[in-house]
Amino acid sequence: MLAAAHAAASTDFFLVYLANIIMQVQLNTIHKQFGSLVANDEISVLFEPGRIYGLLGENGAGKSTLMKILSGYQRPDRGEILLGGAPQHFASPRQALAAGVGMLYQEPLDVPVFTVLENYLLGRAAGGESPRQAARALEALAQRYGFDIDPHEHTSELSMGERQQLELLRLLAGGAQVLILDEPTTGISAEQKDILFASMRTLAREEGKTLILVSHKLDEVQELCDYAFVLRKGRLVGGLPLPCPNQQLVSLMFDELAPRPARRQLGQHAPALSLQSVQVHTGRLELEPVSLQLQAGQVLGLAGLEGSGQELLLRACAGLLPLSGGSLLLGGESQPDWNYPLARQHGVAYLAAGRLEEGLVAGLTLTEHMALVSHTHGLLVDWPQNRKLAEQHISTYQVVGQPESYIENLSGGNQQRFLFAMLPQNLKLILMEHPTRGLDIRSTDWIWEQLDQRRAQGTAILFVSADLDEIAARSDQIAVFSGGRLLRSLPAAETSADELGHLIGGAL
């Protein structure tokens, strides 16, 4: 009797042991080079099953490259991938998934015009499964992880978080034992983040899967992960069991650490922008009357889930959308026929989230950009002068690039720096959409330092961000939007990112 139980226990133990062996992921001296840039420099790491790993690093540290190699999207120049001790050579993401490695990309790689079910079916091996059976399987799987997904909904109608859940389910149904999640919390609500994290814990603790979270948000990594690997400039610089003091991780991620300077209160008692019962209507969303005040030198952060109306308000302030009601006052003066050219004349600048779509011109060099914004009306362009200007801006704003570089070849952070460089001096108001999206901590701090300097000169700032920490830390005043209306306006000192997270979900 006892012996039988013992035997059963040891079989269990053996099975667990076997499972561990099978799902262990080992990367050995992975090396990948793009031109002269070494993205991964002889990186060796080991991921054990049943655990959640954080992969940390600055922008360009090589996190994405390493994960793309592991998920079969790119091939390493040297080095090997071992799954359960067996060497793998993935020629495509499909092969990687067949071997059990699935990756969830930051922007879900699905087909927006397809229905949820069609996206789920695409790429699944034809197994004689009828669409109805597949829909049932999908719903059952969704339920298991606490997701709520209608298989017949169009994917374009889903929120970012739901699209992510769909991708996750698809990977799981495809047999993923190792799941890589690349910045999964960008652009999803606090509630969806909780659901996602809960499902990740289930996957690791109960189902013994290996999870790798690529992120630069330390708090999330601390909250969720058991262990963190840190990459810096293409090299693995260390690993730490979590939780640990943030300071330790930060010191691994960056050479030196500049402490964030305390926020200065720069509000001056001169009105910069005043909105009185402003309404904006578009085909999709109607923004209910909004009244807000902004003093010179103040920062007003607009928080809310994507599409809650805060972007509409920002665009209306920039004169890019017509007001359908209410009035807008700039510096105390009423502006009945507000439009973008007028806004520019009045010292209002607008920085769109799509840097290459709306802010910069892909295909033009930095010098050509300078020429484009210089307001000289001659027939010919003074190229040497503009080149000199570009050089000046490159050094003042610490842009990594040459006057002859094409703008699209710069990294996101450098594009944003150059956008700031092109802003005219002495602005009354700067309007920004996601000013630091996709930038690392250092570039983010740098950009806000630049903004602080402008604030000291009396420039007011109105910005939209999906990063609640950023809104809580950088604003004087915060306006929270939900479902097309201004839910609350509160001083930043009286709130926190956590509280904002609950507010934007619609909770009062």
Next chain:
Amino acid sequence: MDSTQLIAIFGSILLQSAPLIIAVCGETISERAGVINLSMDGSLLLSALAGFVAALLSGSLLLGFVAAAAVGAVFALIVAFGSLHLRQNQVAIGFVLAMLGDSLSAFLGQSYTRMPGPSVPAWHIPVLKDIPVLGPIFFRQDAVVYFALLLVAVTWWFLFRTRAGLELRSAGERPEAAFTRGVAVRKLRYLYAVLGGALVGIAGAAYSLDVKIGWAEGHTRGMGWIALAIVIFGGWSPVRGALGAVLFGATKALATVLQRSFPQVALVAFNAVPWLLMIVVLLLVSGKLAAPLLARAPATWRRAPAAWRRTLRGLLQAAPPAALGQPLDEQ
């Protein structure tokens, strides 16, 4: 005009539209996979000539259609190779090929102009042909018409109901996502571009061997561009495209009738009627106008079940395949 005449007119509209329907299905397949085959006008001309000559010399209609399909496939292959392999602009290649096909057909067809040749015989379907009204319109036609009608159904079914169709559409909508999921995007694009081209070729032969029998310089000139417009008009759906082709044929017939009734108005004015109608319908179906219309729909409608709304939205709105004409960099 009595009902027999009207039925005869409808039957003739359907016959006249048949080649256009085939060409529209072919181009829809190609564009859904992400390849714009702009050479259609030229390849229609050249394949019409090839079909006629092959059938004339061999005495076999089937061989005529095969030759025409081959010409259409080769044109599509050139577009596909140029864009998928050589990474050149699809629009530019297609446009040049359209010119080339036109000139080449005029040159090669010189000695076959206005010759009597073989034609597709009528083939009335037993039993069905005796259904009142529908029988004479749909079932007293010939193999080309039946093929065109069947092709619409099969294309729709293939695109929207089969796994292969799902993969085809994914290649045209979001090739990077398709690639990630193991779809051989480039291979599929080649396959469906060539298949679509072959259908365009068959449409060419349908003109020269059935609808507009024989060959003359510029025999089908303009029909390729019309088919391209109808693909857009049909929102990249074979069913709507076929309806568009028939509507186009009907408005042309209407123009003829109107011309007879109002002889004081110039013929060219009536020739513009189909185009005007197409612009109006395009405005109605393009998302920009459809969205506000849907938003202003009565409240009862807005409470309709989500499934109905989705269906209506699908019927009214149409957007081109998102990656139409864009190359994919695999790896």
